[in-house]
Amino acid sequence: MPKLLWREPVGTATGPRVVTLGAVAGRESGGLVVLLVAVGILALVSNEFLTGGNLSNLARQVAIFGIIAVGELLVILTAGIDLSVGSVLALSGAVTAQLLVAGVPVPLAIGVGIAVGVVLGLVNGMLVTRLKLPPFIATLGMLGIARGIVLVITDAKTVQGSGLPQGFQTIANGTVLGVPNLLIIAAGVTAAAWFVLTRTVFGRYVYAVGSNPESARLAGVPVRTVTVSVYAISGLLAGLGGVLLTSRLGAGIPTAGTGFELNAIAACVIGGASLFGAKGSALGAATGALIMGVLNNGGNLLAINAFYLQIAIGVLIIVAVAFDQWNTRAAARSG
Amino acid sequence: MPDPPSPALLSAAGVVKRFGHVQALRGAAFDAYAGEVVALIGDNGAGKSTLVKVLSGALRPDAGSMTLGGEPLDLRDPLDAQRLGIETVYQDLALAYDLDAAANLHLGRETLRRPPLGWLGMLDKDAMRAGAVEAFRSLRITLPDVTVPVRSLSGGQRQCVAVARAVAWATRVVFMDEPTAALGVVQRRQVLDVIRRVRDRGVAVVLISHNLPEVLAVADRVEVLRLGRRVARYASADASVKDLVRAMTGAVTTEDPP
Numbered sequence: 010m011p012k013l014l015w016r017e018p019v020g021t022a023t024g025p026r027v028v029t030l031g032a033v034a035g036r037e038s039g040g041l042v043v044l045l046v047a048v049g050i051l052a053l054v055s056n057e058f059l060t061g062g063n064l065s066n067l068a069r070q071v072a073i074f075g076i077i078a079v080g081e082l083l084v085i086l087t088a089g090i091d092l093s094v095g096s097v098l099a100l101s102g103a104v105t106a107q108l109l110v111a112g113v114p115v116p117l118a119i120g121v122g123i124a125v126g127v128v129l130g131l132v133n134g135m136l137v138t139r140l141k142l143p144p145f146i147a148t149l150g151m152l153g154i155a156r157g158i159v160l161v162i163t164d165a166k167t168v169q170g171s172g173l174p175q176g177f178q179t180i181a182n183g184t185v186l187g188v189p190n191l192l193i194i195a196a197g198v199t200a201a202a203w204f205v206l207t208r209t210v211f212g213r214y215v216y217a218v219g220s221n222p223e224s225a226r227l228a229g230v231p232v233r234t235v236t237v238s239v240y241a242i243s244g245l246l247a248g249l250g251g252v253l254l255t256s257r258l259g260a261g262i263p264t265a266g267t268g269f270e271l272n273a274i275a276a277c278v279i280g281g282a283s284l285f286g287a288k289g290s291a292l293g294a295a296t297g298a299l300i301m302g303v304l305n306n307g308g309n310l311l312a313i314n315a316f317y318l319q320i321a322i323g324v325l326i327i328v329a330v331a332f333d334q335w336n337t338r339a340a341a342r343s344g
Numbered sequence: 345m346p347d348p349p350s351p352a353l354l355s356a357a358g359v360v361k362r363f364g365h366v367q368a369l370r371g372a373a374f375d376a377y378a379g380e381v382v383a384l385i386g387d388n389g390a391g392k393s394t395l396v397k398v399l400s401g402a403l404r405p406d407a408g409s410m411t412l413g414g415e416p417l418d419l420r421d422p423l424d425a426q427r428l429g430i431e432t433v434y435q436d437l438a439l440a441y442d443l444d445a446a447a448n449l450h451l452g453r454e455t456l457r458r459p460p461l462g463w464l465g466m467l468d469k470d471a472m473r474a475g476a477v478e479a480f481r482s483l484r485i486t487l488p489d490v491t492v493p494v495r496s497l498s499g500g501q502r503q504c505v506a507v508a509r510a511v512a513w514a515t516r517v518v519f520m521d522e523p524t525a526a527l528g529v530v531q532r533r534q535v536l537d538v539i540r541r542v543r544d545r546g547v548a549v550v551l552i553s554h555n556l557p558e559v560l561a562v563a564d565r566v567e568v569l570r571l572g573r574r575v576a577r578y579a580s581a582d583a584s585v586k587d588l589v590r591a592m593t594g595a596v597t598t599e600d601p602p
Contacts, residue, residue, distance in 0.1 A: 209465040210454045213443070217451055220440035227402070227438045229423050229452025287442035 071302035080246030088286025095269035096155035101251030106261025110170030130244020134237030168261035181256035219286025359408030386569035429515030500531030
């Protein structure tokens with residue numbers, strides 16, 4: 010019997026690695042490049058783009074949408090999808106507006122509005138984990154249900170009464186040291202999600218569930234709890250978005266948020282998330298939301314037909330995913 | 345019988361498991377002793393995987409009794425087994441491919457930062473990374489990097505991660521379902537070396553394998569399962585591949601009465 014002559018000479022180590030943009034910025038690096046290029050071009054060709062007024066306007070437009078996208082990202086990371094965020098946003102916003110019109114104190118009205126989002130999110134999570142419905146179907150049903158409820162309770166009319174309290178409207182329209190409150194809230198939500206996803210046990214479990222739920226279960230990860238939680242958080246952030254939109258517009262709009270779910274999914278995908286789960290980051294989702302906002306804003310400034318912008322964003326989604334696929338295959342070849 | 349004199353660490357008797365009309369286990373028995381490698385072999389459909397799933401808590405038996413260290417054993421799920429120091433390397437490895445080796449090694453058992461940060465559920469990544477490097481080193485498993493996703497590792501390296509995870513937490517029994525299937529020669533030898541080192545720590549290693557020469561090379565004892573029942577037990581030193589095949593195919597009479 011011959012002796013073993015050769016053994017794999019590599020040692021177990023965390024030695025130095027080649028530092029690339031991808032290693033530093035992760036999967037959202039492609040999105041960051043697109044964002045910087047878009048901002049650079051707009052700064053060059055438009056005099057108004059970099060003005061304070063336009064930037065705070067842009068921030069207000071993107072903020073609510075970014076908050077929804079972060080919630081959507083959590084669900085997508087578990088290889089799920091939440092199609093109900095737009096409808097939940099409208100319902101939460103309308104409920105808050107109705108309570109305010111009825112004279113309920115502002116904090117309570119906000120609390121109930123957000124709670125509506127959490128409850129609907131919990132229902133989504135239960136449908137997925139207990140009834141084993143595909144997330145697409147469960148949340149598609151909730152999309153219809155929540156929209157139907159908001160149309161019923163508002164009779165499809167804008168909820169404004171004799172004007173919502175000024176203190177409530179200041180929340181989304183005010184500024185702190187010149188920075189729009191909405192931007193601060195959205196940045197806070199993104200930072201919190203980033204912390205939870207990259208630094209905590211819960212975040213690690215979200216990725217583990219998205220990677221392989223059965224493996225996660227066998228390793229002792231509470232898969233059901235994690236899954237229900239991400240839908241509840243998505244509902245919470247949709248509810249928060251609804252309250253903020255009502256505050257910003259000074260009215261509860263029953264048709265608000267239509268199509269937001271697809272925009273939120275697009276933002277996640279442009280920011281590097283994979284619909285197969287376990288790939289993506291909070292920063293990426295926020296970057297994706299920002300890219301879409303900047304393109305829309307730039308289009309308005311340059312008086313480009315909005316229809317062309319829709320085409321551009323559609324192309325961007327396809328390019329982002331195609332690029333990612335190509336990257337994955339290249340990595341598989343070299344690995 | 346070639347059994348060691350001391351009582352078995354893990355013992356099962358009369359285990360029955362039905363799937364609808366199919367009876368996968370018909371009163372199966374099994375014994376594993378501390379500090380030995382025992383191979384569980386049998387033809388396809390003999391009930392090996394079902395028995396391992398029962399013993400590791402992934403399936404609940406319809407009948408039968410089990411003991412661990414002399415105490416009655418009732419496993420509701422794999423976590424029960426893990427709490428008692430029983431670990432399993434599943435055939436499909438059960439790794440989260442998007443997480444790195446260090447994260448997989450600690451999945452479900454993360455180390456937290458000291459309070460107050462720990463109260464937020466904050467991970468102590470440095471400690472887990474160091475623990476993973478140490479776990480791999482103690483088994484002389486070589487990985488290029490414990491911080492890259494498991495997806496980018498080779499099949500053999502993934503296998504080693506799965507084995508290392510089970511071994512790192514097992515204090516009493518490790519089940520390994522076909523741990524060397526689909527491995528190259530060098531990596532196969534690496535895994536077999538790991539198995540011997542785990543045994544030398546006093547853990548009972550249960551090896552499920554189709555590769556009979558390998559079974560005889562690494563196992564101290566062999567238990568043969570046929571049609572859901574134990575039909576023979578051998579000390580590997582006294583057995584040949586031919587003996588094992590005869591037992592697997594029914595040429596040896598049933599050891600445990602039905």
